[in-house]
Amino acid sequence: MTHSGTTKPKGPIAAAPEKIPITLIVNGAEAKLSVAPWTTLLDALRDYLDLTGTKKGCDHGQCGACTVLVDGRRINSCLTLAVMKEGAEVTTVEGLARNGELHPLQQAFIDHDAFQCGYCTSGQICSAAGLIAEGKAKTADEIRELMSGNICRCGAYPNIVAAIQQAMGRS
């Protein structure tokens, strides 16, 4: 008995389409790049713009490590095609500090030890920035629920909630 292993595309493979030039405003600066249709915003940031602060933890919208702010809203950059965000304003973890001074959330994450390995941290912080901007979370329960799209395998959740509460108090 034999078994044909890999997935079979339904038709012939098209020649790789031309790369598409796009412009993004990344952390306040204009970034011009050429991407394939299937290049995700995450891969564009990490591989094309060398902004590796945004992390790839699953590439399927299951972990939240890739969270960035697009036009002020938190999204999963792994499930976003770069080409679809032409002209958009993207804020990554690298864009939060101002003139060397940490964003209140960044400082709060350090103060409350809201991370261990650090790999989910960029996504947590960007997600928290989005959460504060949304203004929907007031109680600890609400923060927990609205931060549940960011998995922390090290288990820093209570400290993450405390850090967000500290930053909320300041903003």
Add this chain to the structure above:
Amino acid sequence: MASYIGSATSRVDGRAKVTGEAKYAGEFNVSGLVHGYVVDSPIPKGRIVRIDTSGALGVAGVIDVLTHSNRPTMADKDDAYKDEVAPEKGSPYRPLYDDRIQFTGQPVALVLAEDWETARVAASLVKIEYQKEPHVTDLQAERARAYAIDVPEKPRGDAEKAFASAAISHAAEYSIPTEHHNPMELFASTAIWENGQLTVYDKTQGVQNVQQYLCKVFKLQPNAVRVMSPYMGGGFGAGLRPQYQVVLAVLGANALKRPVRVVLTRAQMYALGYRPASIERLALGASSDGLLESMQHEAIAVTSQFEEFARNDTGWGNLLYKSPNAKFGHKLVKLDLPTSSDMRAPGAATGVYALECAMDELAIALKTDPVQLRLQCYSDRHQGEDLPYTSKQLRECYRQGAEAFGWDKRNAEPRSMRDGSELVGWGMASGVWEALQVPATVRIVLTANGHAEVATAASDIGTGTYTIMAQVAADMLGLPIDNISVKLGDSTLPQCPVEGGSWIASSVCNAIANTARAVRGDLLELAKATKDSPLAGAGVDDVALIDGKIVSKQDAGRAVPIASAMQSGKAERITREEINQPSEDKSHARNVHSAIFAEVKVDEEIGIIRVMRVVKAVAAGRILNPKTAHSQVMGGVVWGIGMALHEETLYDHRFGRVMNANIAEYHVPVNADIHDIKVIFVDEPDEMVNPLGIKGLGEIGIVGVAAAIANAVYHATGKRVRDLPITLDKVIEFV
């Protein structure tokens, strides 16, 4: 100057992590980088009959496709593939070595392309034909084939007879499913050849383990290979052994003479190691006044067909409870899966779960409070070795934990406590782990400007190693912590074993103390050489380094600034490197202990379980940094909650495949699942375990937590669930 040791110091690598500056293994964007994408086997067992790579090679941007038939050379002996922590018995898996398929998800081809997305596209065009062979992946179905292996614990008395004649007894089987580590960072390696030197950025818990492995597998000279892991996005044991992507990255770099990065997908990480599923049988017999007469614990766990991985699941009762009769056994079942591996508190997370649930059941049979039963059976000696402990403040853990939790308000009757539509359950358990030490070497370079670099080839996998090393070095050298830089995660640094087993803090910090003493000796010599030295005649242990000065311990007025000593001796730098060898003293047992108290609320009709509170009281010797220590134990508690309620790798045994090989359907706790976690560190001075009294914290956080929750669920509902995870359908009979 106040001591840094024992103070709640923020992580010294915190800024790098919150700004995104910390670089992980797959983030070194060197020029000319080639991206590899792995094609993995959809079948669990068989042979590769044919591989057609023409479709993939036809995609613009694809450089090559490596398979077992065209890869560069690799070693052909098992020894070459045995890493520092490989199981003693068996033949380690060899990536891309030959046509044999040994497990689902095994790599069978590596597509190399100019960018990652092209490699991914091309990977779906590699056509592979397999000859399938019958496979087995089901522990329960195969348990009759289990074979016994040796366990370190010798039997005592006649456990079976004592069990049979015990006034009160309890025997039951508990099971834990396969679990996967799922660190947030995907496994990744970047291999770069430059001027005859191979540099590899790898996601690993042991850079020197990987370096030595690569030297053997690729027959390279040790000085030609450097492995780096400055940051690691979570390990939990998954990165103790070299993983296959590092071999593939080097194969690619060897084949192309270009830098190659290989990053696994989340799904592919389910073909790495895992916590083996296990079935644990406990049989406890007690006298009517609640003293253990007999303790039997047998485990059956999973390993691969080609290696024998096992950890001690069954001996933990010997550390906790007195019992004149005891018997332990461990069996393995070989399945067509990757080799199982260490995962946070290997052996203890599972074995202590079963033991502590069984103790709860025995307490119920005895109509005794579960804390009281543990105190009645408390052992001040290691029962198996008949040794005293260097320290054991477990009684204090029970006391402080119970007090913080409010255990005295518990109504022992199951289903007696409620909050509206929810039943409330309070459960407890004990936790235990080993206080291990391994040989480790630390180098200190002290420069005349009062800065010191402290280096060893350990990794900080999120545990806080950078921070505690800086604290200890700052205290030992009498410098502000900002003047200390710590270098880790580089195989060219002084020798250090893999970061695992909770042994790094004690091993490395005691090595810092040794090296700092040597530095102090050098400084003293320089100071004594100055004219009219106030330290004339002092020995190295008569002085301390405090506030940038070499100070006499007898008379703080007699001091020489470090800077002036170095200046007058014309020493720009002092470089010292010392090893710390673990004590050879076998006269005491060395362990870390804890008590866990948990509150669950269970909806009476629907069965939703919420863990509202956990108190974990830990006795682990000296706590170097209460802040990072708290995080580490809290994280362990979160793992315990996941183990109790959520985590399970689901196999379809017909296909021999993991069906939830992702992080959406392999459930780990999310923020909403975690409520109040209180961590207490019980004071436990211990100068015998090692000079600094450090015991380690990485494992103890998880141990016993799942049992405390299972016991709380029983107390809430009257329903005893003995197979993890405890899902709502196991708690409630839905007719």
Add this chain to the structure above:
Amino acid sequence: MIPFQYTRASDVADAIKQIAADPSAKFIAGGTNLLDLIKYDVATPTRLIDISRLPLGNVEETANGGVLIGALVPNTDLAYHPLIEARYPLLSRSILAGASQQLRNMASTGGNLVQRTRCFYFYDATTPCNKREPGSGCSAIDGINRINAILGTSQSCIATHPSDMCVALAVLEAIVHVTGPAGARTIALADFHRLPDNTPQIDTNLEPDEIITAIELPAKGFSTNYSYLKIRDRLSYAFALVSVAAALELDGDTIKEARVALGGVAHKPWRSPAAEVVLRGQRADASTFANAADILLRGARGFGHNDFKIGLARRAIVRTLSQAARGTPQSISDKKIR
């Protein structure tokens, strides 16, 4: 993953023209489900037509007292829209019970309707699955089927529709506005999703060359007595084992109007007119609710791992109707089920 071309639609007519010209093309809006499936080699479109910039992002009141929601309104915006929060809070709650805030920020209203099942075998391109590869067989029936359907199943498929939002839309009797080459038409939500029968590869009655333009909510919003209860294997960011949307109109203790739908149990949001008939005119109490539950679950059948869902759904229905009757809807963030 296979390569695909990317084009943008300039308006709805252009979108229809483009998709009609290329049967292997797919529309992309939020992309949260489609890109996921493409990366797993489950969806294999050779062209993506970007409709995200079409002017379908408004929420507006209709002449007959209802609300018309543009197909591209992001899930979050819809959930927090003042009109929806005030008049259709059941819809708000159901949306916020699904996915994560990041995903809800991206996912569109129309896309939510056409998201595909989470059946493990559908997602694993190496295993037989009739939905993914018609005729290959259903692996779930004798496989790992904890998350699979108990109602409306067929011999060829036991997949569920994973949406939370659609369960509320079913209760609200939403109307789906679509446009195709033949012009615009509407589809009642109840008729939008299909049962698997022997064509499980077809999830909905939307034609391949049609585009969803809007969702219309009739005036009746049940804003006083409603609840959405979602039961899952962790407390957030997981798909439903069972979910219940319930809406009541009460006259004192008597039920004037009742609607109930189930999620996570069938290939579509599950409603039963007969179950709602036994609620109307009756006292709003547990025994009435239990009668309705029995009817809703008539014909339910488990496949091993998911047997428990039948009993779980029964209790969840009673509980959710009780919450609705009391006017104390299930909280999204406080996980206690009251």
